[in-house]
Amino acid sequence: MxxxxxxxxxxxxxxxxxxxxxxxxxxxxxxxxxxxxxxxxxxxxxxxxxxxxxxxxxxxxxxxxxxxxxxxxxxASLAPHGAQLRESAMPFLEDLYEATHQNVQLAVLDGAEVVYLERLSGRRAVNVISRVGGRLPLHATGVGLVLLAHAPAEVQEQVLGLPLKRYTSKTIRSAEQLRRVLADVRRNGYAVSDGQIELPALSVAAAVHGASDTVVASISVVVPAEGTDPLTLVPAVRAAARGISRTLGATLRLSEDAHRETH
Structure with missing residues (x-):
């Protein structure tokens, strides 16, 4: 209240x-x-x-x-980031799920938090605390790091000025560390969040762009941290994100990403 x-x-x-x-x-x-x-x-x-x-x-x-x-x-389904975005994303989320049989998530930015619009999960998938309609902090989630890395400067500074809640020993704890991670996300085109919310879980996330080529959402796959090389998941996650972006009418950013991946 x-x-x-x-x-x-x-x-x-x-x-x-x-x-x-x-x-x-x-x-x-x-x-x-x-x-x-x-x-x-x-x-x-x-x-x-x-x-x-x-x-x-x-x-x-x-x-x-x-x-x-x-x-x-x-x-709630009438919200701008609601049904239309989810419907555009579902075929690509389903493909990503079939390739991994782990947790596949779609999320958007709302203030200083990430809100989950969809999650596909199998019975043998690693346990996660996210849920459809639920919120988590930006600094501790793969989708959150992607959204924050591409958020307006004032949003980034707001989050960087807040106390960063600690969930595990691996959670980002300082503004300086978070700045470095966000720079890596922008440079690499994806985020890896390893054990930040729950130690057994690792997520790989990528940005979804809209018709104006701005980031409107993020998707991720969450897998067991033990024995997983996150780099093996990056191509599939980024391909799914590009597919959703094309459906939403994005053009410029996709061309830049494709150029970067081929050089």
């Missing part, structure tokens, strides 16, 4: 607090839990939750527990 202390929260802010109370760890809440997590009186929460249920934004089961409703998913 981020309210202005000079005035009480508006109705819209209260509704957003109710919706924001749900997380991947707590997708189902009782009314009292919803009230406590939203920071609202029980009576206010009861009234707002009832209205949200009637609109389909929330669902209520026979035990009186609340969860997010399908109507919110329908609305």
């Amino acid at each position: 981020r309210h202005n202390a000079q005035r009480p929260p508006s109705v819209v802010e209260r509704v957003l607090d109710v919706l924001g109370a749900f997380t991947s760890e707590r997708p189902v809440l009782t009314l009292s839990e919803l009230s406590r997590r939203a920071g609202l009186p029980l009576s206010t929460t009861h009234r707002l939750a009832g209205e949200l249920v009637r609109r389909g934004a929330l669902q209520r089961d026979e035990q009186g527990h609340f969860r997010v409703g399908l109507w919110l998913w329908e609305v």
Whole structure:
């Protein structure tokens, strides 16, 4: 909750607090839990939750527990980086999955975080904590490093000025180290994140360009870190990223990448 202390929260802010109370760890809440997590009186929460249920934004089961409703998913699918990008990417994500049978992900930049739009995963794939609709920090993920490396300067400086959360002993911990890694990503055309979120997992990521040749998304494959040479995955990941970019109408950047790979 981020309210202005000079005035009480508006109705819209209260509704957003109710919706924001749900997380991947707590997708189902009782009314009292919803009230406590939203920071609202029980009576206010009861009234707002009832209205949200009637609109389909929330669902209520026979035990009186609340969860997010399908109507919110329908609305979210209209986001600019939503359904259209996912539909363009799916054939290439599926090809990459068939080549690896590991985790294949599509993500976009949102503020100082990465948001996952899609993830394909097999039963024997290495465990990852990412999920569709979930968020992770930019500095600790392959897709995040790619997106940050190509983000506007002000976004990069914002992230570089933030405390870098440590997940494992391999997580990037300083702004200086992060600057060096981002320079490598721009120079090499791909990112490798080895054990930054979870030690057993390694990801290789590449940029997806849109019609204006700017980076609009990133894709990655996440594999077991042990016994994997990430360079063997780079050609497949970059080829999939170029395929999506062509579908989206990118031209200039693809020509530069192809030239670099042949020299």
